Amino acid sequence: MRKIINKRHINGLLLLDKPIGYTSNKILQYIKFIYKAKKAGHTGTLDPLASGLLPICLGETTKFTSYLINSDKKYIVTARLGEKTNTADKYGIIIKKKKINFSEKKLKDILSLFKGKIKQIPTMYSAIKYKGIPLYKYARAGINLFLNKREVTIYKLKLLYFKNNEIKLKIHCSKGTYIRTIIDDLGDKLNCGAHVIKLRRIKISHFSILNKNIVTIEILNNLIKNSNNILLNFSLLDKLLLPTDYILSDLPKLQLSINFINNLKYGKKVKININFITNNIYRIYNKHNFLGICKIDNNYIVKYKLINYKN
Template sequence: MKNGIINVYKEKGYTSHDVVAKLRGILKQKKIGHTGTLDPDAEGVLPVCLGKGTKLCSLLTDKRKTYEAVLHLGIETDTQDISGKILKECPVEVTPSEVEACMAGFLGEQQQIPPMYSALKVQGKKLYELAREGIEIERQPRPVTFYEIKILSMELPFVRFSVTCSKGTYIRTLCHDIGEKLGCMGCMESLLRTQVERFSIEDSLKLSQIEALVQEEKIDEKIVSVEEMFSSYPAYLAQPQFDKMLQNGNPVPCKQNTLQERVRMYTSSGIFIGIYEWNASKQQYKPLTIFCTPQDFQ
């Protein structure tokens, strides 16, 4: 079984679930999970967790992400992107400087209302399922943060821009909100995710490339190990008398002077256990996330 993270380039037309299903067939293993949904029409970076790496899914979902998008001014659709039903068309009479000023106003912390065509659940039902039934319900605004919004090119009514944002942000909704604020409406023409944490589009692999690497037995070179994901944390090699405690998932006492808040914990023989956090009141490292399995000790 493969363990770690693989940087997949999700192609247009695939859902994130499709990518996971196809990878299960290519890698011949069931334990696979993705790290945040990309719309079927969107493309780009989709880190996929394999084996022990599936414990990292929520961690990567929380990371900031970078996108390249094209805003199409003058059109409002029910899905907030160009694939939806057109609800309104307006003349685009704004100037480039007005567009720049408007988009700059979205920097920082914002309140964003999730679109009806989204996978968010309300009372056990996904919003897009309700939307397809013609039902629209009130959605509460959610806090999101735009760390950077940079215009790459502008040929009105089209504006191509890059945006780095927090988790749970809808770029479709950003496009809609910009158009609404400009008074001419707007929707998203296209979306490309270029970065999630350390995973960039330059290093991403299409499913066909992954399949070829599996056949060539070179796929391991492209999988980022769980240990590597936490390379910023120092390694801590436990003393031999604590090995059994680590195998059982217990905290480990420590009396060193130079302590780190979080460490990569290893047994005395170098078996990676997981990420441990310092508990000052008890003078011990306690497990935060354990990645080892009984098979690692055989």
């Protein structure tokens, strides 16, 4: 009889290089399954078309997913000009075709319009939810909703390549930016149409796809198939996880005593008697033990999020 493995209270961060052809949720469920994790979450959806950085948080680390979701991102996108599709990517139906008749200078002039604060309407073929249902499900049912414009910020936009009917861009943007929408809007402004044919996320906050701790699905699969021992699998898989505080490694540290932490747990107002507060969000530690994060205002801890470790 096959032994049933109970789900585990496993905590940590997996920096995954998502492959093309899978939804972010499918990858998440696979990671949750092989780790037998009770809880797991990712830090920002990537389309099946896209590859690149997809941090997966397990256990108590999921408390801090919003920190990365709300961070800046960087992408490399390749687009085809002269063809507009209904999904703004290569998987859609071509709804407009037109010859390209502009110079590289004209292209750069139009691209400059996308820098700074811009407003965009997300494509109907996106994972944004309306009344609890993803927009792409409405689109597939032939329902077109009126969507409000969303303000996002494009910090940098660099043209890496332009030849024939293809361009490659490097984009540094704020949270909530839809790269497909940028390309679709670019095609409209160039009056020729455009759609995404390749997209790769290369950075989220302070995490880069070049990080030495990046893991691929192939690495995970090889670990599993080369061992029939489930406990050995867990041992090997767990070594790939980064500690919870790694997700917040760009925040300053604050050492607190156990008494301070207990006062927070019991809802008491806590004052920090130090004069070097330079940031309003800190990682909390007791010696070397990461305990969570807190927000400080006028030397008082006004908001906090603590780790609840379980064996």
